[in-house]
Amino acid sequence: MYSKEQASQIKQSFWTTFGQYIAPQLSAEGMKINWVNYKTGIKHVNFRMQAESRIASIGIEITHPDAGIQELFFEQFKELKLVLTGALNEDWEWELHGHDEYGKTVSRIYHQLNNVSIFNRNDWPALISFFKPRIIALDEFWSDAKYSFDALK
Template sequence: MYTREQASQLRQAFWTTFGQYIAPHPSADGGKINWSNYKTGLKHVYFRMRAEKKTASIGIEMTHPDPEIQELLYEQFLELKLFLHETLGETWEWELHGTNEFGETVSRIYKEISPVNIFNREDWPTLISFFKPRIIALDDFWSNAQYSFDSLR
């Protein structure tokens, strides 16, 4: 078992390693990008990568505090579902109005793997191989799809 500080250092080390590994890849628009902290430019819509003790996930999270607006965002992604899955090359899970670790209502479109453990350095290649192609594909999707959300900005 790790202390809180050790766990924090290991997480930071993983995300630094991931960032260094993926940094040479430009965004779909050709620019430099912070892959680990991806900015969609749309308030309350995030591309999140998570790695824990037993699982890892990557996804699109809609966190708008108004459930009706959150549902509008979700429905807009539903309109793009086929395009999203084609760009990703796989099918993801869809969840309307779930609850996050803070008890907040969120909607998500995500892919998860297990068993993997961010605290086991031997799992890092698996985690990087899981995250890298998917965040690049999400960026590719978003470079085209973001304009569908202009009316919701």
């Protein structure tokens, strides 16, 4: 078992390693990008990568505090589901009005990888192989889809 500080250091080390690995990859628009802290440009819409002790996930999180507006964003993503699935080449889970680890209402479109641990360095190649193509695919999707959300800004 790791102390809180050790766990934090291991997580930071993984995300630094991942960031360095993916840094040469340009965005779909040919720009240098911070992949680990991806900015969608729309408040309350985030691309989130998470890795814990038994699971990793990547997804789109809609965190608007107003549940009705959150649902509008979710519905807009549903309108683009075929485009999103085409970019990702796989089906993801769709969850309207779930809850995050703090009890806040969030809506998510996500994919997860089970039986991996950020605390096991031997799992890092699997984690990187899981995250890299999916965050790149999300970026490719978003380079066109973000304009569909202009009215909801």
